[in-house]
Amino acid sequence: MDLYRERLWATPWLFISTLLVIPAVILVFAPINLAVGIVLGIAFYVAFVVFLLATAPTIRVTKEELVAGRASIPLRFVGEPRAFRGDAAVLERGQRLDARAWLLIRGWVKPVVKIPVLDADDPTPYWLLSTRNPDRLVRVLDEARLAS
Known part of the structure; x- marks a missing residue:
């Protein structure tokens, strides 16, 4: 059972801004074949949307572990988290980032939690x-750490 679960979906503006791939592809293929350009433009956009949806990582906290993307760590090795x-x-x-830190960062999600x-x-x-x-993740992690 998950005590906390969050999927880091891309923001709507990213889906909207990438719509520009459609006219870009049409412009490239219009001199050759306009219909092919339209079909490929839509296909490129759909492929990009599928990629964004399929690669959105999940953060989960259970009674035993913290899972972030494909990595997991038992709660007994988790220190006191801090929200920023x-x-x-x-x-x-x-500037404060340690090169040895494990990161699950998405540019469209500004707040972070340091664990x-x-x-x-x-x-x-x-x-x-x-x-x-961030505040909810810190609270859930603290409660789960103290309970384990």
Whole structure:
């Protein structure tokens, strides 16, 4: 059973802005065959939308582990998480970022949660996760850590 679950879907503006691929492809193929250009433009856009939907990662917290994308970590190795928004989140993703950190970052999701890794055998100092609900993720992680 998931205590927390969030899918990092792309924002609507990304789907809208990529509609520009349709006229771009039509312009390329119009001198050859306009119908082919229209069909390929729509096909390219549909392929891009499918790609965005299929690759949207999920963040889950269960009673035993934190799962972010394809990675997971038992809660016994999870330290006290911290939420960052605005300029602080930009700094965590940029100037303050440790190159050894494990990242699940999406440019269209600005807030992040920094989760220390307590496993002495793991060279990763922390996980940095994009999330639309940083305060809720921190609260659920804290409750799940203390309960385990």
